[in-house]
Amino acid sequence: MQGLDFSVVVPYWDLLVTGAWWTSVLTVSAGALSFVFGILFAVVVLYAPAVLAYPVRAFMWVFMGTPLLLQLFLIYFGLVQIGIDIPALAAGIIGLGLHFAVYNADIIRAGIVAVDTGQTEGARSIGFGKWQALRYVVIPQAIRNTAPPIGGNLIALLKESSIVSVIGIAELVHSAQLAISETFRPFEFYITAAALYYILNLVLEAALHRFERHVEVSR
Amino acid sequence: MSRVFPFFVEAALVTLELTVLALVLGLAAAALAAAAKMSRSAILRTIGTAYVSLFRGTPCLIQLFVLYFGGPQIGINLEPFAAGVIGLGLNIGAYMAESIRGAVMAVDRGQTEAARTIGFSRFQTLRKVVLPQAARLMIRPLGVNTVALLKGSALVSTISVVELTYTAQRFIGSTYKPFEIFGVAALLYMIMVYAIARIVDMLDKRFAIV
Numbered sequence A: 001m002q003g004l005d006f007s008v009v010v011p012y013w014d015l016l017v018t019g020a021w022w023t024s025v026l027t028v029s030a031g032a033l034s035f036v037f038g039i040l041f042a043v044v045v046l047y048a049p050a051v052l053a054y055p056v057r058a059f060m061w062v063f064m065g066t067p068l069l070l071q072l073f074l075i076y077f078g079l080v081q082i083g084i085d086i087p088a089l090a091a092g093i094i095g096l097g098l099h100f101a102v103y104n105a106d107i108i109r110a111g112i113v114a115v116d117t118g119q120t121e122g123a124r125s126i127g128f129g130k131w132q133a134l135r136y137v138v139i140p141q142a143i144r145n146t147a148p149p150i151g152g153n154l155i156a157l158l159k160e161s162s163i164v165s166v167i168g169i170a171e172l173v174h175s176a177q178l179a180i181s182e183t184f185r186p187f188e189f190y191i192t193a194a195a196l197y198y199i200l201n202l203v204l205e206a207a208l209h210r211f212e213r214h215v216e217v218s219r
Numbered sequence B: 001m002s003r004v005f006p007f008f009v010e011a012a013l014v015t016l017e018l019t020v021l022a023l024v025l026g027l028a029a030a031a032l033a034a035a036a037k038m039s040r041s042a043i044l045r046t047i048g049t050a051y052v053s054l055f056r057g058t059p060c061l062i063q064l065f066v067l068y069f070g071g072p073q074i075g076i077n078l079e080p081f082a083a084g085v086i087g088l089g090l091n092i093g094a095y096m097a098e099s100i101r102g103a104v105m106a107v108d109r110g111q112t113e114a115a116r117t118i119g120f121s122r123f124q125t126l127r128k129v130v131l132p133q134a135a136r137l138m139i140r141p142l143g144v145n146t147v148a149l150l151k152g153s154a155l156v157s158t159i160s161v162v163e164l165t166y167t168a169q170r171f172i173g174s175t176y177k178p179f180e181i182f183g184v185a186a187l188l189y190m191i192m193v194y195a196i197a198r199i200v201d202m203l204d205k206r207f208a209i210v
Helices: A004-048 A050-065 A070-081 A088-116 A116-124 A130-145 A148-167 A170-184 A186-217 B007-039 B042-057 B060-074 B080-106 B109-117 B120-161 B164-175 B178-206
Strands: none
Touching: A004 A050, A004 A130, A004 A148, A004 A170, A004 A186, A004 B178, A070 A088, A070 A148, A070 B120, A070 B164, A088 A130, A088 B120, A116 A130, A116 A186, A116 B042, A148 A170, A148 A186, A148 B007, A148 B060, A170 A186, A170 B120, A186 B007, A186 B042, A186 B060, A186 B120, B007 B042, B007 B080, B007 B120, B007 B164, B007 B178, B042 B080, B060 B080, B060 B120, B080 B120, B120 B164, B120 B178, B164 B178
C-alpha cells in the first residue's frame, strides 16, 4: 500500500484534457446521430409499410435487450468478418449513436402518439399534406414535449461513451489508462478522470436545463 | 457452436448471479440513501445527496476501475467478482435511490397529514401508510433499473470477471466467428432481459389497485 499522491496527475494534465475533449466530441456526434435516427426510427415504426417497420422494430428490440459493450464489439470486430472494416472512432460513434437512437425512438414514438389528433386534422384541413402535417406540426410538438427524457439520454450517453475505450478510441478513460501504464497510479488517475466526467456532466446538465427553459418560454 | 454452448450457459448464469447479488446490494444502498436524503438531519441529507450525485454523475466503468485497479492503493484488495458485485451494486443503488424517493414523494401529502392527525408517529406513518402505497409505484422504475443493471453487468468483463461478454470475447479469439458468438451471447442476454421484464409486469399486476 503506497500513499496517495495526486501531484502525479500534473504532468499528464494535457493528456487528460485532450481525452475529455474527445469524450465531448464523441458525445456530441453520437448524440446528434441518436437524435436524427431516433426520429427516423419512430416515424418508420409508426407510419412505414410493414416490410420496413418490422425490421426496424426487430432492430430496436435487439438493441434494447443487449449490452452496449456487446453491440460495440459486434460493430467493430464482427463487421470485419464480412469485409466491413470501420475505423474505431467511427465504430464508436455509430455504436453509441444507434444504441441511444433506439431509446430516443421509443420516447419520440410515444411523443408523436400523444400529440392531439386535432393537430393533424387542423393541419390537414388548412391544406397540409400528410407528410407536411407530420413534418411541420406533429413532430416539432412531439420533440418539444419529449425534450427532458431525450436530454436524459444524452447525459447517459456522455457516461456510456467511456465504454468505447475498450475498442481503443483515445477518449478520457483511454487517456487515463495511458498515464497509468507509465505511472502505475490507477487510483489517482481514475479519480481525476471521474472528476472530469462529473464536470462534463454538470456542464451538459446546465446546458440542457437552459435549453428546456428556452423551449418552455417559446411555447 | 454446440461444443461451446455449455460454456455460454454457464457464463450466462454468472451474469445472472452478478445481477442478483448487485441488485440486493443496490436495493440496500438505495433504501439507505433515499432515507438519508429525506431525513431531518442535514448531515445525513448531505451524505445521501453526495452518494447519489457522485455515482450518477460519473461512468460506471470508471467506478469499477477505481475500485478494482485503484483499490489496492488504499488497502482494498478485491477479487474481480467481488469488485464487480460491489461496483455494480453501488452504481445501480444511486439510481434506485431516486426511484424509491420519487415513489415516496409521489404519495399524496394528505395521506401523511391524515395519519399524523389521527395520532400516528412519523415512523408509523411511513411504515403503515406511506411505504405500502409507495411500494406499488416503485415496481416499474426499479424494474427498469434492474434491466439496466443486467445489461450494465457486461462492463465487468473489463475487470476480467468471466461472465457472458468476457466468454464471448474469449471464444472469438479462438474461433474467429464474431457474428455467431456475439449472436449467441446477445440471445442469452435478451432471454434474461425479457424474463426480468415479465417478472416486473407480473409484480406490477399483482400489486395494482383495481
